[in-house]
Amino acid sequence: AQSVTQPDIHITVSEGASLELRCNYSYGATPYLFWYVQSPGQGLQLLLKYFSGDTLVQGIKGFEAEFKRSQSSFNLRKPSVHWSDAAEYFCAVGDENAGNNRKLIWGLGTSLAVNP
């Protein structure tokens, strides 16, 4: 069965430092991969997605993610974190068995705290 693992439950970084959030997936075919961010009191916002093509994907808010098939990973990166990036980050993969419903399978999330 498909699954998504976010190994880090909680990460704390200093403002201005670089960030990498890990995401590993288990999937039989070419995956459709997503990163979402959930800020306190706000809805989930799509940061970026990978369907095909260039394995380095650029997203909003200065985020990028790299799809590495050999490692079954889709890690999210940002070169310099801002205090406003403190939020919950979710990785998700498209469910190949969902048929027309095409559900997403979600990781458990990584909570990011940013120190001033």
Place this chain on the structure above:
Amino acid sequence: GAVVSQHPSWVICKSGTSVKIECRSLDFQATTMFWYRQFPKQSLMLMATSNEGSKATYEQGVEKDKFLINHASLTLSTLTVTSAHPEDSSFYICSARPVAAYLGQYFGPGTRLTVT
């Protein structure tokens, strides 16, 4: 673009009563809408998938008679929590997939339900 609204944003109800939550896609048509439940500090749990004009598909373990879903139009889906109990207290989030999208979902801001 791609805005999804939910109403109400929060609601408090007494045990035994029913509560209806609306999910609207404001600037696009959505053939598929998803309803999630999120517990504090946890990931999203997909409850059901609704396709416009047809019955919702519920995930295993979700009581379809308790969580009634109606998707009567391409821009509106409703979730009714019937005979609510305190254990139904949670954060309910809907998402909508545009007609032309393969897997992308746009999320509403969520509804906080508290059952007393």
